[in-house]
Amino acid sequence: MYEKSLRSQIAALEAYAPGLSIEEIQQKYGLSQVIKMASNENPLGTSPMAAEAIRRHAAEAFRYPRGGNPRLVRALADSLGSDSSSIVVGNGSDEIIDMLIRMLAEPGRHNVTCFSPCFSLYPIQAGISGVMVRRVPLNDDFSFDFAALLAMTDADTRLVFTTMPDNPSGFCPKAEDVLGFASALAQRAPQCLLVIDEAYIDFADDEKSASLWTSGRLPSNAAVLRTFSKSYGLAGLRLGFGILPQEIADAYWRARLPFSVNILAEEAALAALRDTCFREATFQTVREGRSLLTKELRDLGCTVWPSQANFLLFKLPEGAIGAADCFEALLRRGIIIRRLKGYGLPDHLRVSIGNRQENAAFLAAMREILTEGGRS
Ligand SMILES: *Cc1c(COP(=O)(O)O)cnc(C)c1O
Numbered sequence: 001m002y003e004k005s006l007r008s009q010i011a012a013l014e015a016y017a018p019g020l021s022i023e024e025i026q027q028k029y030g031l032s033q034v035i036k037m038a039s040n041e042n043p044l045g046t047s048p049m050a051a052e053a054i055r056r057h058a059a060e061a062f063r064y065p066r067g068g069n070p071r072l073v074r075a076l077a078d079s080l081g082s083d084s085s086s087i088v089v090g091n092g093s094d095e096i097i098d099m100l101i102r103m104l105a106e107p108g109r110h111n112v113t114c115f116s117p118c119f120s121l122y123p124i125q126a127g128i129s130g131v132m133v134r135r136v137p138l139n140d141d142f143s144f145d146f147a148a149l150l151a152m153t154d155a156d157t158r159l160v161f162t163t164m165p166d167n168p169s170g171f172c173p174k175a176e177d178v179l180g181f182a183s184a185l186a187q188r189a190p191q192c193l194l195v196i197d198e199a200y201i202d203f204a205d206d207e208k209s210a211s212l213w214t215s216g217r218l219p220s221n222a223a224v225l226r227t228f229s230k231s232y233g234l235a236g237l238r239l240g241f242g243i244l245p246q247e248i249a250d251a252y253w254r255a256r257l258p259f260s261v262n263i264l265a266e267e268a269a270l271a272a273l274r275d276t277c278f279r280e281a282t283f284q285t286v287r288e289g290r291s292l293l294t295k296e297l298r299d300l301g302c303t304v305w306p307s308q309a310n311f312l313l314f315k316l317p318e319g320a321i322g323a324a325d326c327f328e329a330l331l332r333r334g335i336i337i338r339r340l341k342g343y344g345l346p347d348h349l350r351v352s353i354g355n356r357q358e359n360a361a362f363l364a365a366m367r368e369i370l371t372e373g374g375r376s
Helices: 022-029 048-056 070-080 092-104 121-129 146-152 175-188 246-255 263-274 276-299 323-332 356-371
Strands: 087-090 111-116 132-137 157-163 193-197 222-227 240-243 311-315 348-352
Touching: 022 323, 048 263, 070 087, 070 263, 087 092, 087 246, 092 121, 092 157, 092 193, 092 222, 092 240, 092 246, 111 121, 111 146, 121 132, 132 146, 146 157, 146 175, 157 175, 175 193, 263 276, 276 311, 276 356, 323 348, 323 356
Parallel strands: 111 132, 111 157, 157 193, 193 222
Antiparallel strands: 087 240, 222 240, 311 348
């Protein structure tokens, strides 16, 4: 009865397709043990200090959080050596992405520009807002064509989204190239904000030089987004943060839903920021696992793209089982990875780096599937 009442952007919407959950696969295939390597979550789980903080503060759940999350913002400013007036926090960096689009781009008039494929949330949230999306294809090797991206922008472009390292490829553009793009963009579209999504940058071999922000070179027309979902191991609590130009940060606090970051997420994050041991162990696990999986998948004849993130994009050997069948064969063995149909990459697969046992189980399953033609 209400179908006709839906705004056209909403009626036409396809749901965001998340990685399959462990419970779904356990039920469908009658498995007791399932390994999930589909959503780039932390291979070591939750930081023990964060888990302890959640337990310790559970009884405060009846309280509203403090507006503006001042303790968390201050802790982030301290830990990142940044000015707290430019830091914002959100219910995942997803919320910040959505807010930036709604705050800066006028529906029906302005546009948002990004690569194709890219993290699907940028075009989805722009579409929901009724803002036009312009897409620029990635190069064949998944590197960025910044000249083409620039050419797609104009005076009505309010946001350009880039992801470094990129999802789903793991490609990380050179900081110099991003800087060059930012300065050309400032000339061409002075009102436009360049959003650099650094969700995975702390997994890079050299975060310090890879990140424009950590290296102190963030241009004034750029913003950086980071998240507690990956290296901090708190994806389920939903917490992201951004470093925004001050006027935009200021408007963000006025425009967002007042309590989108909850009390337990805040306490967990404060603890996770202190748990440097856990993060170091995470980085070591991811870097070791990344080398191992890259090498072993290549030995099996797969094409594996070089990755600076906690996942790998790969393609199966020519003439072997297809990506869809391989994905299913892994599911039957209790291993969930990610298909990329929604990204327009039906022949590619993405696997998140797991812990030692998970990586070993995944490689053993792949060996079986590729040498036996997927029989199970
Ligand atoms: C995982 C991810 C994020 C983080 O999103 P949250 O809402 O903070 O969980 C942001 N950007 C990209 C490209 C991602 O892959």
